């Protein structure tokens with residue numbers, strides 16, 4: 283069962299596709315698939331390894347995933363040690379002609395540790411925070427990396443692909459301006475998040491992440507840490523608890539109830555909630571829910 | 584060449600680490616330790632009723648890519664006061680026609696799915712009886728070449744795999760429990776394919792062995808699926824007497840992960856062995872063919888991010904004694920202190936068998952720790 287192609291902004295010259303066969307792109311996350319589809323239009327098919335409301339940090343290495351990659355032309359991974367499992371899927375695919383794209387290559391990385399990272403820091407990523415797709419402006423560097431691979435496979439389409447990417451980024455930029463203006467009244471607002479997924483988002487939209495429910499990345503909340511967070515939330519400084527929808531919300535919901543700080547539970551991946559079918563819907567949902575909570579309204583659940 | 588002694592292992596280790604450091608392409612290095620406390624009410628065990636401690640194993644893994652298409656994996660293990668080369672193999676992962684993967688070296692043979700797993704990773708803590716008895720105390724490990732083909736078959740995935748093996752199936756994995764004062768009926772179980780070495784003066788040259796696997800994986804969702812497999816092995820136990828062994832196996836595994844925090848594994852395997860045994864009663868050089876079989880089945884439910892629990896049932900006949908068997912049931916639980924770097928596991932089990940005067944109860948507590956990069960688990 284093929285996933286229907288995402289609709290694209292610009293009309294694509296169908297007739298100009300040299301080989302006639304669409305380029306098969308498999309991505310670690312659906313967000314990259316959305317960008318690849320925008321660039322390639324009808325000349326690419328996309329499929330994501332992570333599907334639905336799932337954690338990108340952990341994936342079940344089912345043999346059926348390897349078979350998806352067996353026939354693919356391009357694999358797009360998140361990199362920065364987030365989807366280390368992708369290499370096992372690529373190896374398991376046994377596909378010798380696969381072009382592997384690390385979408386993080388052109389990203390300006392945040393939170394690159396200046397100390398030696400080991401497991402005492404939890405699941406900390408030595409090369410920087412890997413949740414860079416949560417800044418819509420990173421669609422440009424991600425798209426450039428994907429574009430390079432697609433243009434290698436179909437050099438004749440390079441100009442069309444570039445025009446498609448430019449158009450997509452322009453549309454996303456325009457939408458980003460709207461999302462930014464929505465959060466502008468709350469500039470500098472202090473927020474705590476469940477996991478450290480938000481530095482790129484926070485920088486783009488001017489909020490400040492002051493703490494995480496996870497005491498260290500990947501480590502579930504401990505009672506002492508929750509007690510410390512309760513103290514922090516009771517000061518009234520923190521305006522919202524922002525959480526990724528794939529986590530268990532029992533602890534953050536309890537914190538929200540006991541302190542009155544609103545809980546904002548949002549999807550962080552395209553396709554992880556009904557109606558979140560592309561990057562526009564994803565950022566619309568995140569910024570909308572967060573702005574409502576910061577404005578003191580009822581948070582959307 | 585029975586045991587791999589420390590000095591050359593150390594030399595090899597230094598060579599590998601040195602060469603890697605010199606080229607600045609360090610392999611991933613990881614260390615996994617397995618510490619245990621246990622107690623038994625086995626009356627034939629001199630330490631009956633007393634708490635015993637053991638550093639069951641320490642494993643050092645060196646793993647990395649040789650190039651984008653091939654990787655090498657080396658596992659050195661410390662067990663029972665000696666170091667040994669557990670596994671050392673290179674795999675050509677992709678680039679060969681028809682999705683062929685080739686592996687060569689010393690490795691855990693893909694006879695069933697469980698044999699590929701290192702014992703410190705078993706959620707049920709102990710090697711199943713049928714593996715100990717029919718495959719070898721630490722499973723089926725041999726020097727050989729493996730060809731593995733995998734192809735989509737409609738929605739399913741078909742795996743066809745064949746091994747040519749050196750034939751001394753469990754070299755270096757024989758532990759002489761008989762020499763220890765802890766020997767009991769349960770300890771004498773688990774001689775596997777290696778016990779015949781002790782009957783001969785020195786390890787006799789063995790003839791090539793062959794093993795085959797046919798597996799079919801059926802996805803039942805984006806995060807669920809099952810695999811069924813058939814396994815066979817044919818080989819010579821020693822050239823002097825020409826004694827042969829044949830193994831036949833069938834296995835099934837189901838896995839389902841409803842969300843980030845929970846997953847269910849149900850897995851089982853049945854193995855039958857037919858092997859020639861030198862029988863005292865059969866006269867000089869007399870050889871008798873002995874058939875034995877056994878199985879295990881377990882259910883493991885990870886019900887919270889850091890917690891899992893399950894049950895295991897097993898039964899096996901002894902490889903070389905007609906009609907002597909042991910049955911076991913166990914309940915186990917595990918707790919991950921922090922991700923998968925530190926795990927506490929506990930097993931409570933009861934064994935009963937033809938040569939046990941009365942049922943034996945045991946409790947085992949394990950602390951497993953791992954240093955270094957963690958790879959995702961294969962299905």
Ligand SMILES: [Zn+2]
Nearest residue numbers: 477478479499
């Ligand atoms: Zn993360």
